[in-house]
Amino acid sequence: MDWFTAPGYWLGRLVFQRALAGVYLFAFVGAALQFRALIGARGMLPVPRYVRYVPFRRAPSLFQLHYCDRLFAGCAWAGALLAAALAAGAGDEVPLAVAMVMWALLWLLYLSIVNVGQTWYSFGWESLLLEVGFLAVFLGNARTGPPVLVLWLLRWVLFRVEFGAGLIKIRGDSCWRKLTCLHFHHETQPMPGPLSWFFHHLPGPLHRVECAANHVTQLAVPVLLFTPQPVASYAAGTIVVTQLWLVLSGNFAWLNWLTIILALSAVDFTGLAGAPPASASRAAPVWFAVLVCAVTVLVLVLSRHPVLNMISRRQVMNRSFDPLHLVNTYGAFGTVGRIREEVVVEGTADRVPHADGDWREYGFRGKPGEPRRLPRQFAPYHLRLDWLMWFAALSPGYARDWFGPFVERLLAGDRDTLRLLRHNPFPDAPPRYVRALLYRYRFTTWRELRETGAWWHRTLVREYLPPTRLADAAWSEPE
Structure with missing residues (x-):
């Protein structure tokens, strides 16, 4: 099945999987350190009270079956340890099926946390991590080549993240169309970083350039992700540069880093990586190919609602259309505050x-x-x-x-x-x-x-x- 795998993307897959596991690590450590006050048994929004009123079908979670603070802490720290192991390369040292189970367990543990996290876990990057984490289950390991279909699905996620954010801006606040939003945004964003003060005081014309560059990067560049190489790599590189600019100018949890990781999965590292190892050229098992094809069909079917949302004049940001957060819609800052309180x-x-x-x-x-x-x-x-x-x-x-x-x-x-x-x-x-x-x-x-x-x-x-x-x-x- 030469059509099924892309051996030349073996380095891109390695970088993507290790970095994604690193994001999972931050997510699980943060959950372990903060949950008791937020959603613990005596927390501000306790899980036991939540699951009494929300059925399993609406919020599938291990904690629907049983909850106690020790169990939650155990799941969070277990997820952190598993993520650390995958970041260190453990997934490439085990059989393909075992690696898939490891990634699936990571996804299941974090899904269980998000689905009982209530307001504290209502951010778009939670769904993004779950959607990308689900696809990572089917990306394989060093014992087989990266599946072409999954690589395309990752680009589809990246397209929706960037294009959805671009559309919500153009349709939303008029300051995006007037190229003036960044006169305010660095000051009024949710959590400024150490360089935000300096970004805010950049010259006004440069702020207008920032706005214009944002529109190009989010509305035009994502389309190029689906073009042949090396154009797709250049498009992904442009997105990486833009996201690094956002990393420097603010604190958006792992949203920017996860977008960078998605973009790196679209880069052709062949010139840098050289010839792929023999294992990356090995034919994929039939059962694995069948699973990947089934997941591809599932994602395409579930993409209907996000696509309809993107083309709608009433587009909403950061919405999950299924309780497993498999295919979601994204976007940010459809409106920008002029003052900060x-x-x-x-x-x-x-x-x-x-x-x-x-x-x-x-x-x-x-x-x-x-x-x-x-x-x-x-x-x-x-x-x-x-x-x-x-x-x-x-x-x-x-x-x-x-x-x-x-x-x-x-x-x-x-x-x-x-x-x-x-x-x-x-x-x-x-x-x-x-x-x-x-x-x-x-x-x-x-x-x-x-x-x-x-x-x-x-x-x-x-x-x-x-x-x-x-x-x-x-x-x-x-x-």
């Missing part, structure tokens, strides 16, 4: 909370807070609480389900919740009251930075949450 959470030990009392600010790891603190680089690690705080500032409706429980846990001095924060101003005993204020943030100018050393300037807008005491005396810290 942040929720600042404070506590006080005063017996009577006065507006000018001794209020102390809680420090978050990634989101803007103290004006003199330069934003940090966290991607591809995903700080889920910090991201949701950005949405909370956009509208209290985005935080309706979890912000109250979050405040409650601060008042109780919950250790798991405090571990999600960078700074706890009450290390000895929890505060009597917690309040939240809404501030308007903007990047300082060059002059302000020299004079004050502050990267941000903030102005109080209004009270977001009035001083609140621990209302539920029955709540206690988990053991």
